[in-house]
Amino acid sequence: AQKITQTQPGMFVQEKEAVTLDCTYDTSDQSYGLFWYKQPSSGEMIFLIYQGSYDEQNATEGRYSLNFQKARKSANLVISASQLGDSAMYFCAMRERYSSASKIIFGSGTRLSIRP
Amino acid sequence: GAGVSQSPSNKVTEKGKDVELRCDPISGHTALYWYRQRLGQGLEFLIYFQGNSAPDKSGLPSDRFSAERTGESVSTLTIQRTQQEDSAVYLCASSLELLYEQYFGPGTRLTVT
Numbered sequence: 530a531q532k533i534t535q536t537q538p539g540m541f542v543q544e545k546e547a548v549t550l551d552c553t554y555d556t557s558d559q560s561y562g563l564f565w566y567k568q569p570s571s572g573e574m575i576f577l578i579y580q581g582s583y584d585e586q587n588a589t590e591g592r593y594s595l596n597f598q599k600a601r602k603s604a605n606l607v608i609s610a611s612q613l614g615d616s617a618m619y620f621c622a623m624r625e626r627y628s629s630a631s632k633i634i635f636g637s638g639t640r641l642s643i644r645p
Numbered sequence: 646g647a648g649v650s651q652s653p654s655n656k657v658t659e660k661g662k663d664v665e666l667r668c669d670p671i672s673g674h675t676a677l678y679w680y681r682q683r684l685g686q687g688l689e690f691l692i693y694f695q696g697n698s699a700p701d702k703s704g705l706p707s708d709r710f711s712a713e714r715t716g717e718s719v720s721t722l723t724i725q726r727t728q729q730e731d732s733a734v735y736l737c738a739s740s741l742e743l744l745y746e747q748y749f750g751p752g753t754r755l756t757v758t
Contacts, residue, residue, distance in 0.1 A: 574747075633690055635689075635690070
């Protein structure tokens with residue numbers, strides 16, 4: 530079963546609009562961490578934002594915010610006022626702290642394209 | 646400070662040869678991870694090291710793959726008897742501890758001909 534699901538393989542958004550990238554996860558652990566990474570065409574992986582399962586508030590980092598809905602097991606990334614430089618692949622990832630598998634799991638990614 | 650570095654940046658090898666990929670994590674980071682990313686696909690977890698604990702090798706795809714780490718520093722990923730399906734970008738990442746954000750290196754692009 531998929532542990533991390535990103536249902537949007539690709540998205541097109543007009544510059545300056547806000548965009549939401551979906552991520553749902555599956556875990557039976559109570560303690561886990563959720564991450565979003567950006568991968569531009571150059572290939573490097575850039576950490577964007579982190580949400581701990583016990584964090585009561587949604588994480589925010591500049592134009593990035595994470596819409597964390599624990600009961601629904603969703604961790605959507607919201608990018609406000611999108612810019613051309615936001616065009617990239619975006620990966621959602623989860624780390625289960627006490628899982629016997631003990632590994633970081635990445636989703637399949639969403640390719641975001643910003644139109645001028 | 647220096648980020649995660651990997652070498653070589655590109656490696657072309659013939660099928661059947663062994664290759665070694667190197668990763669230098671950020672100083673002080675106790676956790677180190679290896680991932681594989683095939684063209685146009687997401688990241689596939691291979692192995693991680695956390696301090697002096699036994700590594701989690703659950704993601705290694707076959708016994709041709711192995712990795713070592715010296716203390717909390719350099720790690721090498723070795724692929725023996727390479728196959729064409731091993732062609733991918735191999736990414737290394739390190740983090741301060743588990744559950745902390747990972748910082749990625751630039752990757753090694755491996756091409757097996």
